[in-house]
Amino acid sequence: MTPAVPAVPVMALTGSSRPLAQLYDVALLDLDGVVYLGAEAVPGAAEHLAAAVGMGMRLGFVTNNAARSGRRVAEKLTRLGVPAEPTQVITSGQTAARVLAQRLPPGARVLVVGTEDFAEEIRQLGLTPVRAGTESVTGSVDGLLPGSLTGSVPGAATAPVAAVVQGYSPDTGWRDLAAACRAVRAGAWWVAANGDLTVPSVDGPLPGNGAFVDVVRRTTGSQPLITGKPEPSMHTECVDRTGAKRPLVVGDRMDTDIEGAARVGCPSMIVLTGVTSPVDLLGAAPHHRPTYLAADLSALLCAHPDVRGTSTGWSCLSWAVGAGEPLSLSGTGQPLDALRVLCVATWDSGVTSVCAADAEAAEALESLGIPQCGTTRPAAPGTSTRRHHESGHSRQNNEQETCSS
Ligand SMILES: [Mg+2]
Numbered sequence: 001m002t003p004a005v006p007a008v009p010v011m012a013l014t015g016s017s018r019p020l021a022q023l024y025d026v027a028l029l030d031l032d033g034v035v036y037l038g039a040e041a042v043p044g045a046a047e048h049l050a051a052a053v054g055m056g057m058r059l060g061f062v063t064n065n066a067a068r069s070g071r072r073v074a075e076k077l078t079r080l081g082v083p084a085e086p087t088q089v090i091t092s093g094q095t096a097a098r099v100l101a102q103r104l105p106p107g108a109r110v111l112v113v114g115t116e117d118f119a120e121e122i123r124q125l126g127l128t129p130v131r132a133g134t135e136s137v138t139g140s141v142d143g144l145l146p147g148s149l150t151g152s153v154p155g156a157a158t159a160p161v162a163a164v165v166q167g168y169s170p171d172t173g174w175r176d177l178a179a180a181c182r183a184v185r186a187g188a189w190w191v192a193a194n195g196d197l198t199v200p201s202v203d204g205p206l207p208g209n210g211a212f213v214d215v216v217r218r219t220t221g222s223q224p225l226i227t228g229k230p231e232p233s234m235h236t237e238c239v240d241r242t243g244a245k246r247p248l249v250v251g252d253r254m255d256t257d258i259e260g261a262a263r264v265g266c267p268s269m270i271v272l273t274g275v276t277s278p279v280d281l282l283g284a285a286p287h288h289r290p291t292y293l294a295a296d297l298s299a300l301l302c303a304h305p306d307v308r309g310t311s312t313g314w315s316c317l318s319w320a321v322g323a324g325e326p327l328s329l330s331g332t333g334q335p336l337d338a339l340r341v342l343c344v345a346t347w348d349s350g351v352t353s354v355c356a357a358d359a360e361a362a363e364a365l366e367s368l369g370i371p372q373c374g375t376t377r378p379a380a381p382g383t384s385t386r387r388h389h390e391s392g393h394s395r396q397n398n399e400q401e402t403c404s405s
Pocket residue numbers: 030031032033034251252253274
């Protein structure tokens with residue numbers, strides 16, 4: 001498939017003298033951990049998105065979560081103060097259903113491990129969703145009930161399925177996973193809406209669809225076809241639907257949102273309201289490094305300071321990192337700007353231990369959760385992409401309010 005997203009050079013962690021909402025015409029927004037956390041909106045998200053729209057930016061919503069239909073996601077967004085139409089929402093459930101319908105004959109039976117909304121997406125494309133039965137827990141064959149999920153069809157209980165599809169559901173249990181394992185071992189085609197190991201919550205990361213997929217993978221030794229992010233089809237469809245000329249992917253996961261953006265050459269912004277921590281960012285592989293770094297969606301509304309190479313290391317506004325091992329952070333300012341310069345220093349040098357040269361730097365490291373003079377995470381070999389003496393791009397004009405607060 002040829003991505004429709006315009007291929008542009010993407011530089012990891014750069015600055016912008018203009019607010020991103022003016023620089024990019026459409027934000028392709030991930031939802032869990034970006035706009036909402038479970039049932040609650042991320043604080044300020046609705047106001048920040050409304051302000052971005054007021055600056056001319058349009059919004060598309062691209063979620064790897066297959067638990068809700070596009071219509072129900074739009075309803076949830078609207079309820080949380082982010083007005084949205086179903087056509088603005090692309091879910092991994094829609095993408096998985098489309099992939100299944102493209103390759104299976106009409107009416108083919110598909111074992112659904114996921115929500116009723118997900119089963120409905122599959123039914124709407126002419127396939128027959130079925131469920132793991134409950135009449136046998138330890139027998140050799142679990143019955144497979146038809147997709148209405150409210151009753152059985154005579155003679156249908158043990159018929160084989162053409163495919164197994166998995167999407168996130170908080171109600172997935174042992175019987176669902178056991179039925180999936182049996183069907184995969186019997187030769188059914190196995191599709192997963194996404195491979196996210198976790199979903200963000202107000203209590204921290206909790207098991208995501210990828211964790212359930214992993215159960216089936218380990219049990220059967222098979223591998224599923226994964227249709228959601230970081231595969232390019234969802235972002236590509238969002239660009240097609242919105243007619244975006246300068247899209248910006250916004251997400252909280254490096255291995256789905258940011259990698260997905262990188263695969264289609266689209267700039268990306270990571271927010272720290274979801275599953276990614278500052279320490280995670282320091283250890284990011286090259287294809288997981290975002291174009292912009294943000295505390296939250298307010299970063300769409302302002303300019304971003306640049307990180308530049310100096311004769312002794314790197315700097316960002318009033319923060320500096322001295323080259324060497326460990327890296328030495330000094331200066332003053334907002335912790336987020338300290339994180340910007342630390343990311344570039346770590347990615348360039350491959351050095352992962354950081355020390356504070358003064359009290360304010362120590363305070364910044366503590367607030368970011370970065371252990372001082374400790375190894376955060378080994379960088380992948382050969383990941384250095386920028387030399388610390390290279391002048392690179394010059395510091396941006398920061399007349400605009402920057403995203404340091
Ligand atoms: Mg997310």
